[in-house]
Amino acid sequence: MKRSYSRAVAAEFLGTLLLLAAVVGSGIMAERLAAGNAAITLLANSIATGAALIVLISIFTPVSRAHFNPVITMAAVLGNSFKWKEGAGYVLAQTSGAVGGVAVVHLMFNLPVFALSHHQRSGGAQVLSEGVATFGLVLAVSACGRLRLSTAPYLIGAYIASAYWFTSSTSFANPAVTFARSLTDTFAGIRPSDIMGFWVGQLVGAAAALVFERWLFASREGVASPSAGSAASP
Numbered sequence: 001m002k003r004s005y006s007r008a009v010a011a012e013f014l015g016t017l018l019l020l021a022a023v024v025g026s027g028i029m030a031e032r033l034a035a036g037n038a039a040i041t042l043l044a045n046s047i048a049t050g051a052a053l054i055v056l057i058s059i060f061t062p063v064s065r066a067h068f069n070p071v072i073t074m075a076a077v078l079g080n081s082f083k084w085k086e087g088a089g090y091v092l093a094q095t096s097g098a099v100g101g102v103a104v105v106h107l108m109f110n111l112p113v114f115a116l117s118h119h120q121r122s123g124g125a126q127v128l129s130e131g132v133a134t135f136g137l138v139l140a141v142s143a144c145g146r147l148r149l150s151t152a153p154y155l156i157g158a159y160i161a162s163a164y165w166f167t168s169s170t171s172f173a174n175p176a177v178t179f180a181r182s183l184t185d186t187f188a189g190i191r192p193s194d195i196m197g198f199w200v201g202q203l204v205g206a207a208a209a210l211v212f213e214r215w216l217f218a219s220r221e222g223v224a225s226p227s228a229g230s231a232a233s234p
Contacts, residue, residue: 020101022052050161079103130201
């Protein structure tokens with residue numbers, strides 16, 4: 001199926017917007033209903049995010065490959081699946097879509113359109129967590145592409161849902177999502193001053209995953225594009 005670049009960019013914008021709606025909206029709803037139980041709130045947040053990813057990846061992959069994540073797009077560019085100019089358009093669409101998703105959710109829950117977060121997420125453990133989460137995500141996306149796995153949406157959605165629980169950062173693994181979540185002072189938020197640490201962890205994790213997957217799948221070189229059927233995290 002031949003992809004229209006304008007439609008692909010629109011799909012990246014809309015897909016990332018809906019992803020943020022799921023991440024932030026489920027966090028708000030869960031926090032309101034869980035009566036202070038953080039475990040129940042995180043459980044609801046992770047299930048909603050993983051389920052949304054399965055749907056969004058499934059419906060948008062034929063249009064844009066369903067990146068929804070700048071590190072996935074940059075991995076595709078470095079893997080020669082994308083041109084730099086095309087990648088820049090994707091990243092702009094993902095970032096604006098993520099911000100738009102926060103705004104839509106705040107309006108749905110009768111909150112100010114934007115509110116800077118006070119949710120502290122700092123320290124070496126959190127940065128390391130983002131590195132591990134992003135490493136696993138990029139490796140999963142690359143493996144799904146190389147092996148042409150039709151189950152990619154389910155595998156990636158399941159990975160993100162699980163990463164909520166095995167990382168201290170609750171697995172943002174996405175620079176655009178990280179920035180947008182600084183604009184919501186709710187359960188899903190992150191302080192603006194903590195963004196840079198998360199970005200460093202994400203970029204290092206993504207770079208390490210790219211190096212490792214090229215070695216790991218060296219015997220299958222040319223089987224499939226590492227970016228085919230790619231996807232993103234919250």
